[in-house]
Amino acid sequence: MEIIQRQVSLSSRKRGFHLITGEVIGAVPELKNFHTGLLNVFIKHTSASLTINENADPTVRADFETHFNKSVPEDDEHYLHTAEGPDDMTSHIKSSILGCSINIPVTDGELNLGTWQGIYLCEHRNHGGSRKIVITLSGIKT
Amino acid sequence: MEIIQRQVSLSSRKRGFHLITGEVIGAVPELKNFHTGLLNVFIKHTSASLTINENADPTVRADFETHFNKSVPEDDEHYLHTAEGPDDMTSHIKSSILGCSINIPVTDGELNLGTWQGIYLCEHRNHGGSRKIVITLSGIKT
Amino acid sequence: MEIIQRQVSLSSRKRGFHLITGEVIGAVPELKNFHTGLLNVFIKHTSASLTINENADPTVRADFETHFNKSVPEDDEHYLHTAEGPDDMTSHIKSSILGCSINIPVTDGELNLGTWQGIYLCEHRNHGGSRKIVITLSGIKT
Secondary structure, eight states, X not given: OEEEEEEEEEOOOOSEEEEOHXXXXXXXXXXXXXXXXXXXXXXXXXXXXXXXXXXXXXXXXXXXXXXXXXXXXXXXXXXXXXXXXXXXXXXXXXXXXXXXXXXXXXXXXXXXXXXXXXXXEEEOSTTOOOEEEEEEEEEEXX | OEEEEEXXXXXXXXXXXXXXXXXXXXXXXXXXXXXXXXXXXXXXXXXXXXEEEESSOXXXXXXXXXXXXXXXXXXXXXXXXXTTOTHHHHHHHHHHHHOSEEEEEEETTXXXXXXXXXXXXXXXXXXXXXXXXXXXXXXXXX | OEEEEEEEEEOOOOSEEEEOHHHHHHHOGGGGGEEEEEEXXXXXXXXXXXXXXXXXXXXXXXXXXXXXXXXXXXXXXXXXXXXXXXXXXXXXXXXXXXXXXXXXXXXXXXXXXXXXXXXXXXXXXXXXXXXEEEEEEEEEEO
């Protein structure tokens, strides 16, 4: 088995849910040489997260933003950690609900995603700026 | 280290939470030969998910269904993505909250789960049909 | 590639969210010899969980406890699985929302966490006692 790893700075996105499948795949051209393996993507932040979901209809990503704003409301008066504004603590909570890393099987030189699956960057802050991810690819080569 | 991978079609389950530990283990008989490793299970869908929880009392799985139906309500009027019915967008959201892949340590030829841990298929759609999973087992053999 | 694995009993913590980054790193001194890899931490329980979040301000961990107590309320009359008390079923649900395992890239002998990231033990029971984790470290050595 072999392993490669690369740190990537994603371009800054506005608050919401964004497809980054192409950016992830583009960062590891060695992927095409892996016969069987796993790809891990890890985001080095506590107010943004990664998930896998529907890759076609933009309203899915809009509905994600709507849902999480309702289920983790910014006007909750119980939060203590609000020094950076109302989107501070809520972003931490959303980040842990969705998670900071994903693992995808690699098969015959490609990510073995389902037809409708894409990788989302979930930007929970109003002004999160550029986000750093670490991509780790391990497996056996063809 | 060695790696093996297998795609499996799970039999169709009704909406709800279902134990599939036996089906997963049965799909990789090579497991018994791995001394130390990791097992990844990945579901290739965006309206079903995988998690690990209590493996004994069926009321736990029933309570999971109750909780997620309340916390991600189908009668929410704010969803835009509802072309396939009221269980469409809610299934996407539940899927990302619970996650599409799990990683379990492998020790002495077995999954190193806690006494009360089992693998759940979380079927969020009313008629989800058969679901495809990819099992990736890596580690060192005995 | 090489792989090592170790089971660790964490000291008992009270209900809430607790930083355990130091305890995890201390359990695998071999980490410093790994040039590139992945660390998996898996908790062998269904009423406690693991996540990664802010490692500095204790009010973040307090707000996590507040949020999850509100979003998974113990006074919900719909739960069937309550034999062990009102914190029984709610702990199972919180555990699956947050997840029982985390994966962190390893780079140049260290966990490649972001500046503000730490590993949390999320203790959902009132009296959870000691918790067992399995740490699996794989990769290439320097």
